[in-house]
Structure formats: C-alpha cells, structure tokens
Amino acid sequence: MNEIRFGIIGLGLMGRELASAVARWCHLTDVTVRPVITAICDKAPPPGRVEWFTANFPTIRQVCADYREMLTNPDVDAVYCAVPHHLHREMYCAIIESGKHFLGEKPFGMDRAANDAILASIRKTPGKIVRCSSQFPFTPAVQKIFGMIEKGVFGRIFEVNTGFLHSSDLNPNKTINWKRMVKINGEYGVMGDLGMHACHVPFRAGWQPRRVRAVLSKIVKERPDGKGGMAPCETWDNATLLVDMLDPRSGEAFPWTLRTQRIAPGEKNTWYLEIYGTRGAVKFSTKNPKRLDLLEYDGGEQVWQQEDVGFEPAFKTITGDIFEFGFPDAIQQMLAAFFHEVAHGKPLTPATGCATPEEAALSHRLFTAALTSHKNGTTEPV
Numbered sequence: 001m002n003e004i005r006f007g008i009i010g011l012g013l014m015g016r017e018l019a020s021a022v023a024r025w026c027h028l029t030d031v032t033v034r035p036v037i038t039a040i041c042d043k044a045p046p047p048g049r050v051e052w053f054t055a056n057f058p059t060i061r062q063v064c065a066d067y068r069e070m071l072t073n074p075d076v077d078a079v080y081c082a083v084p085h086h087l088h089r090e091m092y093c094a095i096i097e098s099g100k101h102f103l104g105e106k107p108f109g110m111d112r113a114a115n116d117a118i119l120a121s122i123r124k125t126p127g128k129i130v131r132c133s134s135q136f137p138f139t140p141a142v143q144k145i146f147g148m149i150e151k152g153v154f155g156r157i158f159e160v161n162t163g164f165l166h167s168s169d170l171n172p173n174k175t176i177n178w179k180r181m182v183k184i185n186g187e188y189g190v191m192g193d194l195g196m197h198a199c200h201v202p203f204r205a206g207w208q209p210r211r212v213r214a215v216l217s218k219i220v221k222e223r224p225d226g227k228g229g230m231a232p233c234e235t236w237d238n239a240t241l242l243v244d245m246l247d248p249r250s251g252e253a254f255p256w257t258l259r260t261q262r263i264a265p266g267e268k269n270t271w272y273l274e275i276y277g278t279r280g281a282v283k284f285s286t287k288n289p290k291r292l293d294l295l296e297y298d299g300g301e302q303v304w305q306q307e308d309v310g311f312e313p314a315f316k317t318i319t320g321d322i323f324e325f326g327f328p329d330a331i332q333q334m335l336a337a338f339f340h341e342v343a344h345g346k347p348l349t350p351a352t353g354c355a356t357p358e359e360a361a362l363s364h365r366l367f368t369a370a371l372t373s374h375k376n377g378t379t380e381p382v
Contacts, residue, residue: 002032002343007039007062007070007100009091010082011049014105014133015042018080021332023056030316031336033343035078038062039070067091071098078342081105082133085192086184089114093121101129101342103335106196107367108132108360110186115364122357129341131354134200136164136271138333138352140325141284141292141309142201145273146351149205153296154277156250160202161274163259164194165267169220169237176223180233189216189236191367194260196355199366201273202245202256203359204351209256209382211244214370219263237262241370243382269327289325314352315340 006022008015022035039062040053054060062073070076071094078101081091088109095102096118109115122130136142148154168174178184179193186192202209217238225231238261245256264270272285283293292307310321313329315336337352347353369380 001034003034003036004101004339004342005038005075005077006035007041007073007076007079008037008053008081009041009067009070009079009095010105011040011042011045011053012082014082015040015080016052017328017331018335019053019057020328021335024328024332027317027319027332028315028336029318031340033339035335035339039064039073039076041065041067041070068094071095071100077101078103078129078339080133084178084184085110085186089117092118096121096128096130097125099125099128103131103133103338103354105133106355106360107186107188107192107363108196108357109364110192111188112364112368115361119357119361129338129345130357131338131341132196132357132360133334134196134355135327135330135334136197136286137200137204138313138330138337139284139286139289140312141289142273143312143314143351144292144309145201145275145282145284146204148280148282149275150351152249153280154275154282155279155297156252157207157247157275157277158252158254159274159276160207160245160254160256161259161272162198162202162256163261163270163272164197165259165261165264165270165272166194167264167267169262170265172220172223174223175226176231176233180223180231180235182234185235187235187371188367189239190260190262191236191239191241191370194262195239195258195367196360196363197271198258198260199363200355200359203362204353204355206248207256208246208248209243209362209366210246210253211379211381212241212366212369212373213379214239214241214373216240216370216374238264239370241366243366244379286327314348 037057080103082105216236219237222230241258243256274283281295311319311323373380
C-alpha cells in the first residue's frame with residue numbers, strides 16, 4: 001500500500017479528530033493509500049497535547065512550533081491545517097506554495113480578499129491537491145442523495161433547504177473565544193465557521209447562487225472574558241439566507257434557504273438537507289443518521305416513506321451495513337477521499353470528492369453578498 005507522509009498543523013479539536021482517523025486506518029478495507037503522521041506543529045499547544053500525539057503516533061519525527069519548519073521538511077508530503085481564520089491567508093498560501101498537498105479547514109480565508117490570495121497561490125503552484133474540509137456529505141444517506149440528484153430523480157427542483165445548527169452558545173455564561181472576535185474570526189461570523197458545511201451539497205450539485213437576501217443576528221451581546229470581566233461579542237451568532245438558485249440542468253430557478261446558527265436551542269451539531277421536486281423529495285438530518293425520508297410522485301398518492309440507511313459509505317470498511325454511521329466515520333471518509341485524490345489525481349466519484357477551492361470561493365462570494373444584504377436590507381447579487 002502506498003504511504004503518504006502527513007503533517008498536522010494545529011493540535012486542537014479537529015487536529016486530534018483527523019489524527020484519530022489515521023490511527024483507525026485499518027478500519028478501511030479497499031483503500032490503496034495509507035497516511036503516516038510524520039510531523040506535528042502548534043505554536044501554543046495545551047498541556048499534554050504534544051505527548052498525546054507522540055504517544056499514539058510513534059511515526060512522528062518532527063515536533064515544531066513554527067509551521068515554516070514543517071514546510072521545509074522533505075519527509076512531509078501532505079499537510080492538514082486547522083487554525084483561526086485570520087491566519088488562513090498567510091499559512092495556507094505558504095503551505096500551498098511549499099509544494100505540499102493540502103487539506104485546510106473552512107472558510108479558506110477570513111474574508112474574500114484572503115480567499116482570493118489563497119486562490120492565487122494555487123494558480124502559482126499547480127499540480128498538487130488542495131481541498132477544503134467538509135465531512136457531512138460523506139454520510140451514506142447523503143451519498144445516496146447525490147446519486148438521486150445525478151439521476152434526476154426529483155424532476156424539476158423547486159425548493160432546497162440546508163443548515164448547520166449548534167446550541168451551546170445559548171448559555172450567556174460561556175466564556176468568550178476567538179470566534180466572537182471580528183479581528184480573528186472575520187465579519188462573516190457564524191457563516192464563516194459553519195457555512196461551508198451547509199453549502200457543500202448545493203454547490204457540488206452544480207446549482208448556482210444568483211441573488212441573496214440575508215438576515216443576521218447578534219443574540220448574546222457580551223460574554224465573560226475569563227479574567228473576571230465581560231467582553232463584547234462582535235460576530236454574528238445566527239444567519240438565515242434566502243438564495244435565488246439556478247439549476248443549470250433544467251434552466252429553472254428555485255429558492256434555497258440556508259441556516260447557520262450557533263444559538264439553536266436543543267441542537268447538537270445538527271446538519272440537515274431537504275430537496276423538493278415535482279417527481280420526488282427527500283429529507284435528511286444527522287439527528288438520525290440512518291433515517292432517510294423519501295417521497296416519490298408519479299401522479300398517485302403523495303406518501304412519505306422512511307428508509308434505514310446503514311453503514312454503507314463510499315470507502316468500504318469492516319463495519320457491517322446494519323450499524324450506524326457517526327461523526328468520526330464522516331471525518332475518516334473525508335480523509336480517505338482526500339488521500340485517494342492525492343494518490344490517483346481524481347476523486348473516486350464526483351460525490352466523494354472533498355470540497356474544492358472553487359466551491360470555497362463561491363461560499364465567500366455568497367457570504368460577502370449576505371453581509372451587504374443584511375447591512376442595507378437589500379437583495380444582493382452573488
């Protein structure tokens with residue numbers, strides 16, 4: 001099996017998630033490539049974090065605080081980077097221009113200017129795989145929905161709804177973090193943090209956003225600063241976007257409602273997708289990862305059906321198909337998709353490709369227009 005030497009920059013929540021996915025690589029049964037973690041980097045890792053990595057991954061040969069040291073390491077072929085948004089422009093451009101394959105966290109730049117710079121670096125350094133992290137479309141039920149879209153099962157699509165909902169920020173006593181600070185998170189607020197997840201399927205389907213009307217909300221105005229005082233919350237907690245979409249296949253327009261919320265009472269990392277068409281409809285939510293709601297219409301009764309979708313991912317595993325699929329599985333499937341592209345130069349299927357820089361750039365166009373829409377109370381071109 002071909003081995004790809006892998007470096008991780010940012011040893012926080014997602015850095016450990018991806019490392020754990022690598023540790024469980026034997027779970028996958030039909031891959032032709034294996035990542036090997038050879039280097040890790042974090043400027044200020046939490047106590048014990050470096051030791052967690054080195055104890056679990058004896059293949060690590062480099063531990064550094066300066067990411068530039070990793071980029072000059074010939075024993076690193078590909079890099080994953082998860083850092084606050086204000087660092088994306090500098091670090092993503094440097095990683096790409098170093099000639100490494102690259103998987104980066106969304107939003108791929110704090111703002112559109114930063115994203116433009118990242119795209120320029122990609123054009124300057126062709127021939128490497130550069131992708132944006134977005135794992136939920138690798139859920140088996142969503143992979144099945146992709147197949148339905150490709151086959152035209154829905155007929156003329158007349159409505160799509162997607163969203164990604166969190167709830168922990170409903171607690172006003174939760175200590176402030178960088179995602180509430182414009183200079184670090186960026187003006188997009190929740191859209192930059194959660195938005196690419198909700199955009200991935202519509203963009204991969206080829207549907208084109210034309211105009212947007214956005215309503216953005218700042219709900220909790222200040223939070224404890226962790227030092228005994230209070231600090232202002234500067235970024236948007238919730239965002240609802242009504243987008244005028246074009247389906248190039250039919251030439252018809254339809255409304256897409258996109259919701260990203262940090263304050264959605266009772267929701268714990270809920271990602272959902274709904275598609276309504278003249279011949280069929282589908283609804284899915286990670287609240288129940290096995291349940292797929294389907295409606296097929298042929299002129300008779302309009303009856304919603306429920307189908308249990310088991311553990312049937314694109315990259316096959318040792319898990320039986322009667323079992324449930326979860327968040328760590330989606331992370332591993334995304335990583336398998338990334339390394340498949342690194343090894344073979346193309347995705348396993350169009351539906352199993354990671355989010356592309358072009359799709360990330362389209363999200364920036366949408367979110368930039370949404371900021372203007374909310375500010376002026378207008379519908380804006382994307």
